[in-house]
Amino acid sequence: MKFLEKSLIAGLMTICAAMAQAQSFETSARAAYVYDQSTGTVLLAKDAEIPLPPASMSKLMTIYMAFEAIADGRLSVDDLLPVSAHAASFGGSSMFLDTTDRVRVEDLLRGVIVLSGNDASVVLAEALSPDGTEAGFARMMTERARQLGMSNSVFVNASGWPAAGHRMSIEDLGILSRRLITDFPTFYPLFAETEFAFDNRVPSNSQNRNPILRMGIGADGLKTGHTQEAGYGLAGSAVQGDRRVIFVITGLDSARERAEESERIVNWAFRQFAERDIAIAGTQIATADVWMGAQQSVGLTVAEDLRLLVPILHEGAVDARVVFDGPLQAPVTAGQAVGELIVTLDGLPEKRVPLFAEADVPLGGFSARMRTAALVLWSKYGFAPGTEPDGA
Known part of the structure; x- marks a missing residue:
C-alpha cells in the first residue's frame, strides 16, 4: 500500500479558482489570535x-x-x-x-x-x-x-x-x-x-x-x-x-x-473573508482504485456540506487535492473513512476534510483476483499472464 494523491474533479477546482490571498493584517498587539x-x-x-x-x-x-x-x-x-x-x-x-x-x-x-x-x-x-x-x-x-x-x-x-x-x-x-x-x-x-x-x-x-x-x-x-x-x-x-x-x-x-x-x-x-460552498454532501470528489474488489474503483465523497472561509481578493494560488493510502483493500464499506481532502489557500492554514467511500465494494471472485494478478505483473514486469516479454 502506498500514499497516493488524486486530482480532484473539475467542478471543485472551478469553485476554488476565485480564491486568493487576503492582505496580511499587521497588529500592534504583543500577541494575537483570530478564529472564524x-x-x-x-x-x-x-x-x-x-x-x-x-x-x-x-x-x-x-x-x-x-x-x-x-x-x-x-x-x-x-x-x-x-x-x-x-x-x-x-x-x-x-x-x-x-x-x-x-x-x-x-x-x-x-x-x-x-x-x-x-x-x-x-x-x-x-x-x-x-x-x-x-x-x-x-x-x-x-x-x-x-x-x-x-x-x-x-x-x-x-x-x-x-x-x-x-x-x-x-x-x-x-x-x-x-x-x-x-x-x-x-x-x-x-x-x-x-x-x-x-x-x-x-x-x-x-x-x-x-x-x-x-x-x-x-x-x-x-x-x-x-x-x-x-x-x-x-x-x-x-x-x-x-x-x-x-x-x-x-x-x-x-x-x-x-x-x-x-x-x-x-x-x-x-x-476581508467570505464563506464559499466548496462541495455538497454526497458529491463525488474523486475515485480510488480498489485492490481485489468486485469493482476496480470507488467514489470518494464528503459526509457534510463543505464551506470554507476564503479571502475575497482574486489573486493567489489554490491547492486542492485528495490523499489516501491506496489502492484500497476490498472489501470496502459505504461510509468508510478512506482519505482526506486537503485545501490550501495562501495565507491560511490548510483545511483537511475526511473523505468517505461512496458505495460498498465487496471482495471480488476468481476473475477479480486474476485481474489484480495481471495488474501486478504488468506493473512489475511489463507483461500480463499468458504473454512473454520480447526476446524470450
Missing part, C-alpha cells in the same frame, strides 16, 4: 502559543469551571456563598464584598463577568476548591485546562492577579472562549450585559469594561484584562450574519489602543 468559528479557520496567529501573563482574562477559566459546576449540579445559581477574609482583601476590580456578605452564585457570576471582580472570583474558587482554598482551585484550573486542550496554561490563582508562573497562551484563551460559547449557550449571554449594579454599593463601578460591546459591530463578549506586566488585553467575540469571529489580543499600551485594535480586527475578519 463557523468554518474553524485560524485567520491570524501572532506568538499565539507563547505563555504570557493573562491578567483578568484568566477569569474566563474560573467562569468556565463555575458553569460546569452548575451544569452538573455541584452548584446552583441560587446558592448563597460566604465571603472569606482572603476574598474580601482584594483590591483592583471588585464587587466591594465584605465578610458579612453571603452572595448568590448568579450575582457572583455577573460580578466576575461584568465587573471583573477579583473578590467574586475568589469566592467562587473557594466554594469549588477541594480544600476550600484559592490555591487548590488554581490546581484544578490547570488540570482542567489540560483536559480541554489548553497545553500552555498554568494557573496560580482564580483572578489573574499578578503572580509568578501564572500564564496562558493567547491560543489557549481562544480555545477557552470557544468552549464558553459552545458549551454553555444558556449562560453565555451574561457576557453581553453592559451593566451590573450589585446592591447599589458603588454605582460608578457598574459598567462592563469590555469596549467592543458598545461599538455596534455585533460583539457579545467576552473579557478584558490589564496589569502593568501584561499590558491591555481582550478576549472578544462578535457575530455578523451567520459568522462568528473570536479573537484574543494582549500587550497593548492603553485601553484606547485595545479598543481600536479590537475594532480593526473584527472589521478585517468580516470584510
